[in-house]
Amino acid sequence: MKSLEAKVVVLGSQGVGKTSVVIRYVGGMFSKAVSPTIGASFFTYKMTLEQYRVKLQVWDTAGQERFRSMAPMYYRKANAAMLMYDITSLESFYDIKDWVKELKKNVDTPIVLCLLGNKSDLDSGRKVSKEDAEEYAASIDALFYETSALKNMGIEDAFLQVSKNLINLYETVPNSGMGGMLGHAQQAPPDIFSSGMTSGDVAAGGMKLTDGGKDSSRSDGNCPC
Amino acid sequence: MATDHREAEQPVNTSDSDFQEDVEFVETNCVPGKCNSAVFDTTDELDDLTLNLANGVIQNHRGTITSLIRKRAKRSNTLKDEEADQDLANSIASEEANSIEQSELSSELSEDENVKNGLEDLSLQDTESVPEESPSVTLIPSSSETDYVNSLEWKQQKKHIFILSESGKPIYSRHGSEDKLVTVMGVMQALVSFVQDDKDNLRSIVAGDHTFVFMNRDHLTFVGVTRGRESTQQMLLQLTYMYNQVISVLTHSTLVRTFKQHRNFDLRRPLSGAEKFFDNLLNLMDVEPGLLLTSVRCLPLDSSVRDIVSQTIVQHAKVKDLVFALIIAQNQLVALVRMKRYYLHPMDLHLIINLINASESFKAAESWTPICLPKFDATGFLQAYVSYLDEECQSCLLLLSVDIEAFYTLSECRAKIKERLDRYNALTAIGNSLQRHSYSVQQCSIGDLRHFLYKARSTAQYTSPELGPPYNTPEQQDRLFGLYHFLHDKVHSVSRPLKLLYHVGKYETLLGWVTQGFELYAVFGPLVTKNVAIHAVNKLLRWIKREEDRLFILSSVTF
Known part of the structure; x- marks a missing residue:
């Protein structure tokens, strides 16, 4: 049994239900009175999947504008990003495009993207069609799910698929600081990320593999991309 | 109802208030809660305020974080x-x-309109001195929100607080939606700028039983309107807390830069989501004497337990760049550990308490959020790791660092701290103390003493018993708090500060006493004589002295 530790960041506008979805997934419950997130909240979730013990470190970020500038701190080292909008708010869907732009600009490690259309229980007030969202998700090579934290729909599937992709990503590129499965779709992300971060830094923020107590074969070697 | 208190509080027979000869009665050598090493930054905000007003200069503490980062x-x-x-x-x-x-989209046009409306308003009600009751408000098309700000209920709110930008843009209103108050705020801005044109500052207006207090800072105008017992000075202090709360969210640097670049900036956007912090802070100010006294209330705890708690923090949170580590339970400080040479100011601590108090979000998971502490350093953010230590979400651990990447390290610290505190049963002890509800005034066994506030000046901490009968209804508590405002104002009066004040009211007798070491505000039954009151407070001081280990944090713990 191998174990895998991955960081997942949840991004999206204020009030789309990021915390509700995360709490539904991690805590298995729904509360009507979820208070707006301050800064960012940190959750962990453990599961066993395909011979892996997967530990997800989920960063549930605040959607409020004043915390917007903190976001790089969370997505820079993330292995997966859940981009969430509210199907009853066109604006929240458009905001996703800004997020994607920002991620492409600032993240040069492979990252699993997953688009989530939340509040699918409010179908009568729907403003974003499933087709549009699917099409957009395909164009950015992201997974796509419509979810409902209230009715507990789609969330389990979304996180499961993200985890599968993370394992896949890990297996195709054992030193996770490198472009792999997302590389082809994102057409080798442009190297605008001029943080001066060393590869050691990237690896530290990347996925960690501990193989039955032995050190992993992960190398902090040079990044080919 | 509120008007009733007012009348009731008119002194029936005020005896000679300042009586030097009685000071001899008083044993001044007993200063409970005194300490030699400073626990908090004890600069008194009221003194600051007076000084600043006189000089017209507002000092901002700056550079601390930068120097810490540079050091790092x-x-x-x-x-x-x-x-x-x-x-x-x-x-x-x-x-x-x-x-x-x-x-930038926010147009200049609407701005001009605001001011114009405001000015019209002003001329309309030249004869009326209360802008709130501006007749022109009725011109605004009706909706439920508009109805509210136009209603009697809105006008009768005991205290209004408004924040507006230099150009008159509404930013916050305590009651009613701020964008329905464009006209009223326009009037306020007009008043302020009218006086400023003469190179002067509008400080306050008294109109009937309302007092309007104005404060200009960093392109913002803060206006407080009260018909309670707060003095102008005390209202200024409250407005300063509001200003600090704004800084806490944005930092002073960002605020100034923003308005420098765009005078017309709508500050509501970067502040969105922070409204509840303003609301909560104002509610806190209405019930929590610590803000009035700029001092901290500690959770009563055996000193041995408190030592265990702070030593546990010292041992297991010894991390570089960690400036403050504290545990807060129900608005009370349990323990504080600080970096050497850096102090936490009570006003900053109140903002931290407000942050915890106003948000449920910290109860769900470990959190990591930027917070600016204006007294510590108004120019930058500290990063706060916030996590409750127990299932019931009573004891909240805060670790404030200058390292934005420290989350995982601090999370490990939290795990170790929690494990130790559990092992030593310290969390249970905290829980028990919370359940016992502090102490009742009867425990001091002083006849006829109904309630008191005692502030140890050198430690910037205060203690007071829980509110028992007759102060067990919100109305009576409100009235009691009004009495404290009255007493506090009298002894701190700018023109005529008093050392000792004995005041006989209709329902109670008040004694206020300020020395180098402490401030004491005591409330007795109405029939108490001066001598009895003096003896009682001496006895009280001795009681507090006996309990001081439990009621105060007397030694400062550093990493």
């Missing part, structure tokens, strides 16, 4: 850190620039 960079001695910091700083700056550009 020097220590780690790798470019990596600095560059990463720089990078993040850059990205934050560019982000801010973006957001400012976007909000």
